[in-house]
Amino acid sequence: MQDLSNYYHFSRDEWQNFHGEKHTQAITDAELLKIKSLDDEISIDDVKVIYAPIRHLLHVYLKNYRKLVKLKNEFINNENKKVPFIIGVSGSVAVGKSTTARLLKIMLERAYPQYVVGQMTTDGFLYPSKVLKKKGLMEKKGFPETYDMPKLIQFLSDVKTNNGPVKYPLYSHNIYDIIPGKYEEVNNPDILIVEGINVLQLPSNANIYVSDFFDFSIFIDAHADDIEEWFLNRFIKLLDMAKDDVNSYYHQFTTISRNDAVQMAKDVWNDINYPNLLNYIEPTRSRANLILHKSSKHQIDTVFLRKY
Ligand SMILES: Nc1ncnc2c1ncn2[C@@H]1O[C@H](COP(=O)(O)OP(=O)(O)O)[C@@H](O)[C@H]1O
Ligand SMILES: CC(C)(COP(=O)(O)O)[C@@H](O)C(=O)NCCC(=O)O
Numbered sequence: 135m136q137d138l139s140n141y142y143h144f145s146r147d148e149w150q151n152f153h154g155e156k157h158t159q160a161i162t163d164a165e166l167l168k169i170k171s172l173d174d175e176i177s178i179d180d181v182k183v184i185y186a187p188i189r190h191l192l193h194v195y196l197k198n199y200r201k202l203v204k205l206k207n208e209f210i211n212n213e214n215k216k217v218p219f220i221i222g223v224s225g226s227v228a229v230g231k232s233t234t235a236r237l238l239k240i241m242l243e244r245a246y247p248q249y250v251v252g253q254m255t256t257d258g259f260l261y262p263s264k265v266l267k268k269k270g271l272m273e274k275k276g277f278p279e280t281y282d283m284p285k286l287i288q289f290l291s292d293v294k295t296n297n298g299p300v301k302y303p304l305y306s307h308n309i310y311d312i313i314p315g316k317y318e319e320v321n322n323p324d325i326l327i328v329e330g331i332n333v334l335q336l337p338s339n340a341n342i343y344v345s346d347f348f349d350f351s352i353f354i355d356a357h358a359d360d361i362e363e364w365f366l367n368r369f370i371k372l373l374d375m376a377k378d379d380v381n382s383y384y385h386q387f388t389t390i391s392r393n394d395a396v397q398m399a400k401d402v403w404n405d406i407n408y409p410n411l412l413n414y415i416e417p418t419r420s421r422a423n424l425i426l427h428k429s430s431k432h433q434i435d436t437v438f439l440r441k442y
Contacts, residue, residue, distance in 0.1 A: 225354035256330025257305035334418035
């Protein structure tokens with residue numbers, strides 16, 4: 135276990151008091167229901183108890199960030215240009231990064247209707263399967279060397295420079311590869327949420343890191359046994375979705391017995407995703423501003439806020 139003495143530790147009960155609005159509800163029941171209908175997975179209780187205070191904390195960081203950018207521009211006699219506020223979300227494969235990022239996006243959009251809030255994953259910066267095969271890295275997908283990190287850093291630098299739309303490639307779980315010729319665009323956002331297993335890593339041959347572009351970062355933490363269960367559940371969902379889709383990578387696993395398919399997914403967890411978590415993802419946890427620890431069923435039981 136890493137030393138987390140550099141963090142304030144809060145139980146769920148303690149954390150829920152920090153939503154910042156003394157007399158009014160931080161989030162209305164109608165808002166909660168709308169968020170819930172967009173994602174049945176998230177418990178309303180978590181939104182109220184955990185995410186409303188996070189939104190308030192982000193407001194503090196955002197307000198300070200904007201002020202600092204303005205004062206810095208004044209210092210160097212530059213005109214005050216918008217610089218996107220970037221939030222990084224990290225944690226294991228299948229710990230719930232994209233679900234959390236999606237929820238944060240909705241909550242921030244509601245808090246700041248005047249702001250453009252973007253959300254993306256770093257999956258698109260994995261090398262395409264063709265390249266991974268050539269490098270003998272197909273069985274290591276998700277390990278640091280399977281990402282084109284210089285390309286990701288250039289992308290984030292372009293986003294911060296904010297001189298027009300910036301394109302990035304797209305990964306599909308369905309085809310288990312980068313989608314050839316398909317790009318998504320980040321266009322002048324006020325806030326960008328970037329989620330990925332690799333976003334807090336410090337490659338030894340680099341002098342600039344992905345996290346240098348972050349103005350706030352969150353690590354989602356849980357016991358490996360719980361994450362394995364969530365990985366297997368998601369695998370089963372993907373199998374169900376691929377039953378009639380011959381183009382899906384997962385279709386091949388629908389033609390063998392369910393037990394054999396689940397055994398294969400367990401092997402993927404044990405051989406790839408678990409070692410990746412242990413060796414390359416978990417060691418980055420203590421770099422995050424905020425750590426959300428989940429217990430079984432995805433319920434967040436402890437929140438760690440970095441002191442300095
Ligand atoms: N708060 C939550 N409550 C219930 N299920 C969740 C929650 N967050 C994520 N999940 C489920 O856990 C699995 C992994 O989540 P996902 O967001 O895809 O993880 P990641 O982006 O880290 O790989 C998915 O099946 C997702 O539906
Ligand atoms: C593409 C990924 C590295 C990204 O992780 P995720 O978005 O699922 O957190 C991962 O989903 C993956 O494909 N890992 C390789 C082994 C596997 O799970 O099939």
